[in-house]
Amino acid sequence: MNRLELSGITKRYPGCIANQDISLTVQPGEIHALLGENGAGKSTLMKIIYGVVKPDAGEITWQNKQVVIEGPADARRLGIGMVFQHFSLFETLTVAENIALGLPAGQFRNRAELKQKISEVSDHYGMKLDPDRFVHTLSVGEQQRVEIVRCLLQNLQLLILxxxxxxLTPQEVGRLFKTLRQLAAEGCSILFITHKLEEVRQLCDIASILRHGELSGQCKPADTTTEELARLMVGDDTPLFRQFDKVQGGSPILEITGLVHQPDDPFASPIRDIGFTVNAGEIVGIAGVAGNGQEELLSLISGEARSAAGQVKLHGRPVGRLYPDQRRKLGVGVVPEERLGRGAVPSHSLVQNTLLTGFGQMVNRWGWIQRLPLRKLTQEILDKFNVKAENIDAQAKSLSGGNLQKFIIGREVLQQPKLLVCSHPTWGVDIGAAIVIHDALINLRDQGAGVLILSEDIEELFKICDRLGAICEGKLSPVLPASQVSIQRLGQWMAGEFTESASNQGAPAYA
Amino acid sequence: MLRLERRPSDSKLMMALSPVLAIVLTLAAGGTLFSVLGHAPGQALYTFFIAPLTDLYGWTELGVKVAPLMLCALGLNFCYRARVWNIGAEGQFIMGGLGGGWIALELMHLNDIWILPLVLLAGTVCGMAWAALAAWLKTHFHANEVLTTIMLNYIALNALLYAVHGPLMDPDGFNFPESALFTESVTMPLIHEDYRLSISLLLALLVLAVMWTLLTRTLLGFQISVLGEDEKAARFAGFRTRWLTWMALLVSGALAGLAGIAEVTGPLGQLSPHISPGYGYAAIIVVFLGRMHPLGILFASMLLGLTYMGGEMVQMDLTLPKSITGLFQGMLLFFLLACDVLIGYRILPASRQNPQTAN
Known part of the structure; x- marks a missing residue:
């Protein structure tokens, strides 16, 4: 008996087909990977199964019975649980209160019984959780456990992640995988959405690969190489992997010493006494789980937030009090985490968005905009960085995530910065675009600029960075040459264990 | 039934068509209203919209209304592009008229070429100062400018009432709440002596050209639009958002103040309790109807100016109350906002929503 069977699922959105005639089956106790690049239609398909989105065509069969899933409550009744990428938890409530909110009325007699059940379930699956803690005091990994336990409290037959x-840090990934394997062994099916190939090979029994909204293949990951998986994901005409040399930097460009910052937002992370250097001609990478101070650090370097003058130095000059435009004049380029709504104005044209950070060169001293050079520069960004857009007057919001990211990186790189600070350079970007972006960063490095990368993608950091460190709760680990940093060690740093002697238990093999 | 579906990108066609649609709907609703009131709708609409413009005098009178509307609207446009919602053009207009008018009364017995420019400048500065209050409250206390500017409108109006009932009342005016009539040295020169139209229209057209250039060709205009569309991007780029907020309010206050003093020293010729027939409020409609574009504002202020003349015309010819002007202005804004939904959305039949129920 199949646990779940999809046949001919199709979903169209204005201007694109998210899912085209997708059919697949999930067996009981199976860990099934759904693999694909961003925009391939994975999330849409999962939302259809969970009842959030209704398909335009196709049938869903659940335990051999054809069903129409009217909504998430309907899906939960059938035994389908889903953990979204962005958690739906109230930070000011406790774990137990959050879980109680998602349950049907009358499942537990009182709060004590619920708390006991939460402890029981979380212990059974090795996910330690205190029902009385407030959610805002939990790490991201712990918040994820709350979401999973919430699903487990119902008669769970299929868990979608x-x-x-x-x-997660590599260590947390290891613990999550252990839990998932235990769940599967007890008969629960798991649908695991990802674009990380190594994880699929470690964890999953079977993988379905989506490309451009269609099912492009199915395979047993254990018998398939990473290259073959990647080929199924991106198609035949995209080059896959490239190795970059590691280099040693020259003289310091950015020097940060004793940087402290207390943000206004109570949920933002303070910066606690950070010090490091970015030298000319090297790429420094800072790993870290989201929300540990990366945002604040980037703002302090870009000038959106200000510190004591001497805590941030460019070419030896204190710049901590300067505004972003003043720092740009000294050669700083910045690629922020949010592309639309910070890195680019959604409703403005690409030409205007070039002006957004290029006004130093594109406006004369009377405040007049130099229109022709500006249009030429915009065209150059599109050409050199292979940005797919209707034309240079297209609105920024009409570009796909990957193309907009290429545009923003191109805009910064073509201004020939001495220091480029880049947050998540390839987050949500397809493999083809990632290659363009990595090449551009390496080129910039080889021309003698210093590059600082803040990313959660550990594979990427190891691939392009010459020196590596990690940030945790606003504190920075040592920053060492990439060859001296193991994945286990980086994982400990991401969890806040900066001392050498820390044990390396539970670290999964990444490479 | 119908449903709305988000368009992949904003429709440029609807952007342009929406005001036209709003005008058509306003005419239809207005015609219905006239017929309910017992007048032939075609005839009444003709009286309202066409009859005022059947001779040259009518067109010059339209110019008299267009000049203050356009000046206020051009200032508001600058402000609204920064998403700073100055609803206080009315108060800034009144303060411009009052402050400038006071200076005019003090200096009007001097006969010198620089007196009028000085008076105009005084009015402009007063309008600007009135807006500066709102800017200060907004940037220092985070007080919402919509509320503060509306409240400042009432303060301005009461200040005007106090002045014309008290210190600025004409001692030889039989106790009417009016100032003395201005002398020639503080009166805006007329374009032609047979008509009331003064050079304030030329001033407004000049301001139009300047604002158009400012918005499209200069860094300041660009910064204002970035601040309005995306404040995070403005901070990211290093624009001084606080300073830009001040600029937006000061520019719009100055232009409203200029409109006020040009009105007082132009067609009115003295201070009275009714120096504005709501130009500052109508200018808000002008900005949105004109699609926040200088050229659109020119046409929209002509249409709104016409509603004032049409109101007077139907009062005379059909003995309907003059407040029908406000009704037409309100309907225009109402229909415009409704039609603007179609810029971001399209209407589809609802039946396509649940295709799989057919399975």
Whole structure:
């Protein structure tokens, strides 16, 4: 008996087909990977199964019975649970209160019984959880456990996880995988959405690969190489992997010493006494789980937030009090985490968005915009960085995530910065675009600029960075040459264990 | 039934068509209203919209209304592009008229070429100062400018009432709440002596050209639009958002103040309790009807100016109350906002929503 069978699922959105005639089956106790690049239609398909989105065509069969899933409550009644990429938890409530909110009325007699059940379930699956803690005091990994336990409290038959590992340290990933294997052994099916190939090979029994909304293949990951999986994901005409040399930097460009910052937002992370250097001609990478101070650090370097003058130095000059435009004049380029709504104005044209950070060169001293050079520069960005857009007057919001990211990186790189600070350079970007972006960063490095990368993608950091460190709760680990940093060690750093002697238990093999 | 579906990108066609549609709907609703009131709708609409413009005098009178509307609207446009919602053009207009008018009364017995420019400048500065209050409250206390500017409108109006009932009342005016009539040295020169139209229209057209250039060709205009569309991007780029907020309010206050003093020293010729027939409020409609574009604002202020003349015309010819002007202005804004939904959305039949229920 199949646990779940999809046949001919099709979903169209204005301007694109998210899912085209997708059919697949999930067996009881199976860990089934759904693999694909961003925009391939994975999330849409999962939302259809969970009842959030209704398909335009196709049938869903659940335990050999054809069903129409009217909504998430309907799906939960059938025994389908889903953990979204962005958690739906109230930070000011406790774990137990959050879980109680998602349950049907009358499942537990009182709060004590619920708390006991939460402890029981979380212990059974090795996910320690205190029902009385407030959610805002939990780490991201612990918040994810709350979501999973919430699903487990119902008679769970199928658990859907949308990119669950993107917010975890390698050690936490290892623990999550153990839990999932235990669940599967007890008969629960798991649908695991990801674009990370190594994870699929470690965890999953079977993988379905989506490309451009269609099912492009199915395979047993254990018998398939990473290259073959990647080929199924991106198609035949995209080059896959490239190795970059590691280099040693020259003289310091950015020097940060004793940087402290207390943000206004109570849920933002303070910066606690950070010090490091970015030298000319090297790429420094800072790993870390989201929300540990990366945002604040980037703002302090870009000038959106300000510190004491001497805590941030460019070419030896204190710049901590300067505004972003003043720092740009000194050669700083910045690629922020949010592309639309910070890195680019959604409703403005690409030409205007070039002006957004290029006004130093594109406006004369009377405040007049130099229109022709500006249009030429915009065209150059599109050409050199292979940005697919209707034309240079297209609105920024009409570009796909990957193309907009290429545009923003191109805009910064073509201004020839001495220091480029880049947050998540290839997050949500397809493999083809990632290659363009990595090449651009390496080129910039080889021309003698210093590059600082803040990312959660450990594979990427190891691939392009010459020196590596990690940030945790606003504190920075040592920053060492990439060859001297193991994945286990980086994982400990991401969890806040900066001392050498820390044990390396539970670290999964990444490479 | 119908449902709305988000368009992949904003429709440029609807952007342009929405005001036209709003005008058509306003005419239809207005015609219905006239017929309910017992007048032939075609005839009444003709009286309202066409009859005022059947001779040259009518067109010059339209110019008299267009000049203050356009000045206020051009300032508001600058402000609204920064998403700073100055609803206080009315108060800034009144303060411009009052402050400038006071200076005019003090200096009007001097006969010198620089007196009028000085008076105009005084009015402009007063309008600007009135807006500066709102800017200060907004940037220092985070007070919402919509509320503060509306409240400042009432303060301005009461200040005007106090002045014309008290210190600025004409001692030889039989106790009417009016100031003395201005002398020639503080009166805006007329374009032609047979008509009331003064050079304030030329001033407004000049401001139009300047604002158009400012918005499309200069860094300041660009910064204002970035601040309005995306404040995070403005901070990211290093624009001084606080300073830009001040600029937006000061520019719009200055232009409203200029409109006020040009009105007082132009067609009115003295201070009275009714120096504005709501130009500052109508200018808000002008900005949105004109699609926040200088050229659109020119046409929209002509249409709104016409509603004032049409109101007077139907009062004379059909003995309907003049407040029908406000009704037409309100309907225009109402229909415009409704039609603007179609820029981001399209209407589809609802039946396509649940295709799989057919399975």
């Amino acid at each position: 949308d990119e669950p590992t993107s917010v």
